Amino acid sequence: MARTGTQTPSPDKREAILQAALELFSEYGFNGTAMPLVSERAAVSAGTIYRYFESKEALVNAVYQKWKETMLESILDGFPQTAPFREQFHVFWQRFSRFAQDNPMAFQFLELHHHALYLDQRSRDTEQRGHRQMLDIFAENQRLQILKPFDTELLVALVWGALSGVLKAGNKGELNLSQELMDQAEACCWEAIRR
Amino acid sequence: MARTGTQTPSPDKREAILQAALELFSEYGFNGTAMPLVSERAAVSAGTIYRYFESKEALVNAVYQKWKETMLESILDGFPQTAPFREQFHVFWQRFSRFAQDNPMAFQFLELHHHALYLDQRSRDTEQRGHRQMLDIFAENQRLQILKPFDTELLVALVWGALSGVLKAGNKGELNLSQELMDQAEACCWEAIRR
C-alpha cells in the first residue's frame, strides 16, 4: 500500500520541489527566482527545500541533470542502432519533438541554462555525453558518404539549431507544431545535411 | 570655446555604461549582474547610471534596442532588394555572420534576452520588426516558387535557428567559423529551404 506523509524523506516532496523549480527557473531564470517562491509553489516550507538540496545551486543542477537525462533517455532508449541513417534521423527528430512538446517547460529550461556558470561538472558532463552521441552517429554516416563531408560539428550545430528554433517558435505560439509541420521541418533538415 | 565635462549629460558616459552593461549582462545575465558592478566596469559612480537610465530595467532595454537595431541596420542597410533571392540569402547570411563575429557579446546578449519578461514594448517591437522583414521576403519568394511551400514561419525558424546554432557553436569554440565553413553552412541551409 503506497503511503503518504510518512517519516522518511518523501520522494513526493523532492519531486514537488524539482517540479516547482523547473517551472519557475524556466520562466524567470535562475537568478530571477527567489527560493521562497519555489517553496510556496512546491507547497513546502522554506526550510524544507534545504533538507533535499544543499543550496539553490544544487537545486538547479538537480533539475538540469534530471531533465537532460530524461531527454537523452527518451531519445536513445531502444534507438534503432542498426537501421539506415535516414530512419535513425527520423526517429531522432520525432522523439526530440515529442519530448519538447510533452515537456515544454523542461525544454525551455534546458535551452535557457545550457551554458550557465552555475552548472557543475556533473551537469556539464551530462550535456557533453548527449552531444557526443550525436557527433558519433553523424561522423559514421559521413564516412558512409550519406552525409555531406563537412565538419561534423557543423552538421550537428545546424540540425540542433534548426530543430530548437522550430520548437521554440512552437512554444512561443508562432508555429503550430502539427505532425505534418514537423515532418516538413524534418524533410528540410534532411536536405540540409544529406549528401 | 570647446566644452568637455560640462553640465549636459555626456554621450561618452552613456556609451561606457551601455558597453559595461552589455559585457556583464551577456556573461552573467540580467538578474545575475549587480548595478555596482556595471558602474565599476563603466568607471562611473553608481548614482551616475541613474542620470542616464531610469532603472536597471530601462538599462537592459536600452542595451537590447541599441544592439537589435544595430544588427538590423548592419543586415538591411543597402540590402539588394531587387536581386534574386539566392543572392539576397547569401547577403543575409554573410552580414548576419559578420555581425555575430564582430560583436560576439552583442550576439550572445540578444540570444540570451530574446524573450525576457523585463523587455518592454519598444524592445519587443524592434524584435518583431526584424522578424517581419524576414517573413515578408521569405513569403514573397515562396509565391515565386523559389522556396518550399511550407508555413513561412517554419522556414524562418529553421534558418534562424540553424544560423544561431552554428554561430553559438563558434562562440563556444566547438567550431572554427572560417569563411569556408560559413559558406558550407549557407549551402546546407539553402538546400533546406529551396524548392
Added chain:
Amino acid sequence: MARTGTQTPSPDKREAILQAALELFSEYGFNGTAMPLVSERAAVSAGTIYRYFESKEALVNAVYQKWKETMLESILDGFPQTAPFREQFHVFWQRFSRFAQDNPMAFQFLELHHHALYLDQRSRDTEQRGHRQMLDIFAENQRLQILKPFDTELLVALVWGALSGVLKAGNKGELNLSQELMDQAEACCWEAIRR
C-alpha cells in the same frame, strides 16, 4: 524479565545527551552549537532531547549544574575540615587540579559559561555555594592570622584566578601539568596568600 528500552526515560540516553552537549558547548559555546549536532553526537533523534530537557537553555543549565556539583563534590567530599589550613590548601589545590585534568572539557565548559546570561537561578546558586565555601574557609584562617588580612574576596579571586590560569595554559598545551609543576604552582600561590 530484564527490561531495556521500555516506556520510562532511559538514564543512558540522558547521559549521552549531557555528554554530547558538554563536548560541543565547551568547544563551540552555547550559541555556536546547533541542537541537531547535539542529537547526532548523542546518537539520539532531535526530538528525543526534548523529552529529557525542556529547551536548549534547560540543557545547558543541566550540564552546568551536573559538572559544577561534580566538581564541588570531588573537592569537598571527605575534605579535612579540621586539618591545618596549609594541608587543606594542598588538598584543595590537588583535587581541583585533578578534576580539571580528568575532566578537561568540563573544566573548559565551566570556565566558558561562568556568568552566561542563560544560566538560571539554580545554576547561579550552585556557583554561589562553591564560592561561599571557599570564602568561609579563607575568612576563618584570616582570623587565625594564617592568611593575609586583606579582603577575603581578594584572596579567593587571586587563588582561583591563578589556578585557572595555570590549568588553562595546560589545556592550551603551553604548560605541561606534571605533579612537580603543580606543586611549584601551589607553592607560589601559598606564598601569595600566607601571612
Added chain:
Amino acid sequence: MARTGTQTPSPDKREAILQAALELFSEYGFNGTAMPLVSERAAVSAGTIYRYFESKEALVNAVYQKWKETMLESILDGFPQTAPFREQFHVFWQRFSRFAQDNPMAFQFLELHHHALYLDQRSRDTEQRGHRQMLDIFAENQRLQILKPFDTELLVALVWGALSGVLKAGNKGELNLSQELMDQAEACCWEAIRR
C-alpha cells in the same frame, strides 16, 4: 575644520560600529549577537556594516585587534625597560589594572574571546606578541635570580590568571578595586613569583 557627514567612508561610523560590536559581543558573545542588533546600537542601517567590514567574523576580529593592540600599547608605551624588575612589575600591574578599569567592556571582550575559533591569524598573532613580551621579561629576570626558577610559562600564567581573576571579580561587583586593594593584590602576586 572637522567635517561630519561627508562623502568619504566616515571614521565616525566605523568607530560607532566597532563600539556597538564591542558592547554587544562582550555581553552576549559572538554567536549570541545578531548583526541587526549591532547596526541598531551603532545607529546605522544593516547594510552599512558591510561597507566597513566584510563579514561578522571580520568585524569581531577588527574589534579584537583594536583592543588587544590598545591594551598592549597602554601597557608598553614608555615602559621602563631598564628599571629594576620590581618596578617594572609595579608598572605592569598598574597599567593593566587601569586599562581594565577604564575599559571594562574591552577587558571582558578580550577575556571572552581569547581563544575563539573565529579569530583569524592576525588576531592570534597579536595575542601571541603580547604573551611573548611577558615571557621574555620574566625569563630575563629568572636568569638574574630575581624570580623563582620555575617554568617561565608557569609564572606568567599565575600572574596573568591572578590579575584577571581579581579584575573579573571587580567587574562582577564582588570586589571594590580601590588603589589600596590593587596594591595589596600586587604585593600578593609579587610574593608568589619573587625568589
Added chain:
DNA sequence: CATGAATGAGTTTTCATTCAT
C-alpha cells in the same frame, strides 16, 4: 552634473522546536 555612502527591503540559508508516525 557627478559622486559614492547609506539605506532597507529582499535574498539565501540556518536551526530550535514540534508532531505525525
Added chain:
DNA sequence: GATGAATGAAAACTCATTCAT
C-alpha cells in the same frame, strides 16, 4: 517512548536605488 521530517521565524548578507555633498 522515540523518531526525524517539517516548520517558519530569524540569521547573515546583498543590492537597486537615493540623496547629501
